Amino acid sequence: MAPKTKLLDNLWDDSAAAGLDEPGLLLYRSNLLGADKRITNYGGGNTSAKVMETDPLTGEKVEVLWVKGSGGDVGTMKRDGFATLYLDKLTALKSLYRGIEDEDRMVGLLPHATFNLNPRAASIDTPLHGFLPYRHVDHMHPDAIIAIAASKDSRVLTREIFGDEIGWLPWRRPGFQLGLDLEAFARANPRAKGVVLESHGLFTWADTAKDVYELTLSVINKAIAWFAERTADRPAFGGAVTTSLPPAERRAIAARLMPEIRGRIGKVERKLGHFDDQQAVLDFVNSAALKPLAALGTSCPDHFLRTKIRPLVLDFDPRAPDLDAVVAGLDEALDAYRVDYTRYYEGCRRPDSPKMRDPNPVIFLVPGVGMLSFARDKATARIAGEFYVNAINVMCGASAVSEYRGLPEQEAFDIEYWLLEEAKLQRMPKPRSLAGRVAFITGGAGGIGRATAARLASEGASIVLADIDAAALNATVEEFAGRFSRDAVRGVTLDVTREDEVIAAFRSACIEFGGVDILVSNAGIASSAPVEETDLAMWNRNIDILATGYFLVSREAFRLFRRQGLGGTVVFVSSKNGLASSPNAAAYCTAKAAEIHLARCLALEGAEAGIRVNTVNPDAVLRGSKIWSGEWREQRAASSNLAVDELEEHYRKRSLLKLNVFPEDIAEAIYFLASDASAKSTGNIINVDAGNATSFTR
Incomplete structure (x- = not known):
């Protein structure tokens, strides 16, 4: 049975509409119609209203066509999504029209009818609205109507369902001539309230915004109800020949x-x-x-x-x-x-x-x-x-x-x-540098992870944020959905030491985006204790997260990169302590050194498949960092005989450049290594530590 049998709800709210001017009512009705994909698909259909406006040149009242502009979506558009045209100038274009071979030229003339210097471009459907002798017009693409319009018996079915209320016109490509056809139909059929366009969609018209909205819904609902009656107890597509897997x-x-x-x-x-x-x-x-x-x-x-x-x-x-x-x-x-x-x-x-x-x-x-x-x-x-x-x-x-x-x-x-x-x-803008790429970021809800995700997303990457902290992860995903778009970000709760969770996380990324192109291995912890006070649990925890965890996510990324055959990029977020030893941090320093050497090994293995592996070494990134929010900060301050609130200034003064290092600084280095700007670099290390002679690479 099809199309969907649930009728559309009338969502018009008189209290919400009260006080709106005519363009405001047009926008209100447009958003209501576009919110239901059974009424029209994303970016499809258009709405219009003919409004009396004050001409900025003469001060006189003129009739202006407000109509959805080119490339907009009625469900999400704002007021600036409408093109505005002097109706008399638009109508005057009829005298210049020479036939269907002239369609493209006529579109080029539409800007000459622009009202009030509106920069929104008019769409090819503008004449379809402008030439109809009605104040309010809806053009929608409802499944139930197009199912009629795309039928062999389209004209007969339209008559059977709607009688004289809704007419029918044969297929014609949208444009100036179709606008003339609609006008001729409306004038020849003054009692008609709309028309079905073969293989295309539905036009309806009325004298007020509310009336045309309710008419559009009633016409679609009549078609839905008709289908429900005609196809009751009839399986879709004649029934299944195979069954769905679980x-x-x-x-x-x-x-x-x-x-x-x-x-x-x-x-x-x-x-x-x-x-x-x-x-x-x-x-x-x-x-x-x-x-x-x-x-x-x-x-x-x-x-x-x-x-x-x-x-x-x-x-x-x-x-x-x-x-x-x-x-x-x-x-x-x-x-x-x-x-x-x-x-x-x-x-x-x-x-x-x-x-x-x-x-x-x-x-x-x-x-x-x-x-x-x-x-x-x-x-x-x-x-x-x-x-x-x-x-x-x-x-x-x-x-x-x-x-x-x-x-x-x-x-x-x-x-x-x-x-x-x-x-x-x-005319579309040039794609951003990471457009079409998917970045999988572990430790994605922490300071460096969040900054990295923001930097990569700003360059067009889609982001999979992975973190063991579910609450922080969910908050970060919501924030990024608002900053970028819900389509651009996904979250997955992940303990990088669990092989099954790592495999499942990459599988989820494949389902959500189709694959992964960039791995930023950033999940981390920190611990501090003299070696004789370092128990096996502390040692194992550092190795498990900072070495084994990096191995597990890298292995899964390599497997996926090879299946895709598109190359790939891995960036390890290690530490200055992977190159320079520190007292009272043997477990942490050893695990970070293992990360760096693992990256070198992977760079050798991945090169023939176009997989690049590089490392960024931060130092003293206190702001926004979860590992610096607890005992680690206190322990590092104690190791230098400092008060906790003196630590950040201590690290600044210790650096050669006398600068603090922030998460955004690390993110910039990661972006460079993830992008094509570093396409000829693998096995490298970038220190982002404001200068520390003991960690110069050799």
Whole structure:
């Protein structure tokens, strides 16, 4: 049964809307509509209002079109996300229009209608809103409506469900001509409240923001209820031909497959992954309809801009699972997909088409397991997966009541490789230095770990924070989700001395992001005692965390790096005490020396696979450090006959440069060693200690 049968709730709150001006009401309704992915997908659809404004040039009242600007998302946009255009100037562009071959030129003319120097660019859908003779217009991409729009019997079903209330228009690529088509329909059908666009979505209109919001919901709910009645007790996609594996097994398979795929499709541009095994996905991948429907491609233009025209279905049988065979067959499967994508490109290209983009799939479907999606960053990979779930719901609904139809390849190509879309891509900012890379940071909730995570995230890296302190870890993850984005950070509670926990932590990183590129081994403790007072427990604890722990996380990182085949970077956070001995710290100094030598050994082993291993040696990083917050600070002060509050100044004066060392200083060195700026460095040590002659490397 599909699409989802739960009706949409009316979330309009008159008290929240009271006092809002017309643009404020437009924003309020837009955010309400965009908050539910059953109404429209991320970045999809648009809303508008025609508002009387004071012209800043003449002081007279003029009618202004407020409409979602190019590239925005109705669910999360702010007031500055709307383009504003003089309606009379927009309407005047009709006299310049010469036909569908003129579409791109007309988009170039839209800025000439800008009201009040608004910098927000108008989208290709602007004429669709501006030419309709109604004050408030919604254009949404609801699964339930697109399931009708993408059906063979689309026009008949629209009439059956909505009668004269909602009309129907045949497929046309969004643009100026479609705006004229909508205007002509509305004027010829004054009693209509909206229209279904074949293979595209829904338009609705009314005289107030609240009325159009409630109309949009009622139309979608009518479609949902109609599907529920027509498909009651009917299994999705005609029923399953295989069964889903248990959740833990699905995740284990995803953890194994994602780095293998990521390594094969990320040679030119690194990719991040997302795993989705929700019920709608499992219904599809377990059905007999999987391969024939997947091959037809998606229908709604927004879908294949995110997901490519079709996915790659992996040959996996959950009844007789042979994951090694799937991995062994990945190269052949990807080669076949690239060949087919090249055929699609060459067969549909126009003389002025942009060059072919990445021919690798975005969506991977695995029977019994779920869906894997890959893109240049985590948010885009997740959103691509969400779009394909929308496509699944559409295919499910359309095939349940009629016959599903994807867009013809030429139509799909003309949108995917639209020159305007290419121009938008070319305007995107240059990727940051660590874009597409995943950093796994142990001791991630401590001072150096947090500073390092912030530095790497600021350069575009996705972050896995690992720490034994669950409370501090959760607080750090929440902080970073707010500073960067929830997509950019994950946390995992980890005791680096536990082999099983280390393996599980890296598996979790693979499920969340598709793999790991950078290991920052930073988990640490410190202890101080004369050797005759150093008991075996203290000795073992230092060795377990600072030597064995570094070995365990490095070994797991090496295993993963080799599977990905993309190289890798390991940075050890050791200490000045790994090179220079200190009294009353034999266990700590010995373990830190072991770290440095382990890094050298790993640099030798990893070089042929492009795995670089380097070390940063801090000294006296007191601020924000958990190891300096307890007995260690007191013990080090006592060893120098100092009061505790004199220690930081003592270390500053002791340094050659007479400077304090802060977590951000260590993070800067780690960033350098993790980035391509140090691409030709391995086996090296950087001391960040403000100068200490006893720890000069030799």
